[in-house]
Amino acid sequence: MYKLDLKGSKAKLVKGVGSLRGYSLHKDNLYYAATGKLKSLNLKSDKVLPFSHSATYTTNFSKLNEQVFEEGVRAITAGFYDPKFHGYNWDEIVERYRPMVLAAQSKHDYSFMFNNMLGQLNASHMGYRGKTPEKVSNDNVGLLGLDVSNVKKGVKINFILPNSACNKNNSFFAKRRCYYKCKRKRD
Incomplete structure (x- = not known):
């Protein structure tokens, strides 16, 4: 960014300001976003100050x-x-x-x-x-279409998603609600 005097002086490079994306002028400060960071530029001193910020959101x-x-x-x-x-x-x-x-x-x-x-x-x-x-997410019902919970001797099937892989006519899970006993394979 360059700074110009309206009387026609030579353009002066303002160091530390580049690729401005959105800005707002308030009194002697220019507030702007650049490369994903919020900053302010004091127009009298040409001093650039960064702002720390964070944002969170929840998706329904x-x-x-x-x-x-x-x-x-x-x-x-x-x-x-x-x-x-x-x-x-x-x-x-x-x-x-x-x-x-x-x-x-x-x-x-x-x-x-x-x-x-x-x-x-x-x-x-x-x-x-x-x-x-x-x-990256933690869906309870995954690619098989099952919602399960752990029980003492295995896994309890709580829900079978309609039209999912586990709800096909020949699926073991579609024929009955059951407990599936998990066994470790031993060498």
Whole structure:
């Protein structure tokens, strides 16, 4: 950044100020953001001072998923290339899949169920691709579609997600609620 006197003097380089992103002038100070940091520049002394700051936020994933669902449905409703949806009742498909998509307990399961809904339109190369932060989050229901808790002699299955891997017709878990006894393999 350069400083100019309005009377026409030569431009003076102000050291320590670069790549300004958003700023606000208040009295003799210019407050700005640069490279992810908040700073102030005293316009009389050209002194730059950093501000320490932190920010936190909480994400309500069920509300976020609901919003993504509604926006996705709205986009397909308004922009699907066949206004008759290949002869399928799109509104009925949405209402049938809404509770299953919104019941997903992980981003991976959400994507799987949303894509099942889109698959009902029988349109090739169409799908939902969302980020899946499962590697960093601590979802109770994972890729198998199970919610489990530890018990003395193994694991108790509390919940099986509809249309998940564990809820297929030939799945051991779908046939009964059970205790699965974990045994360590010994060499």
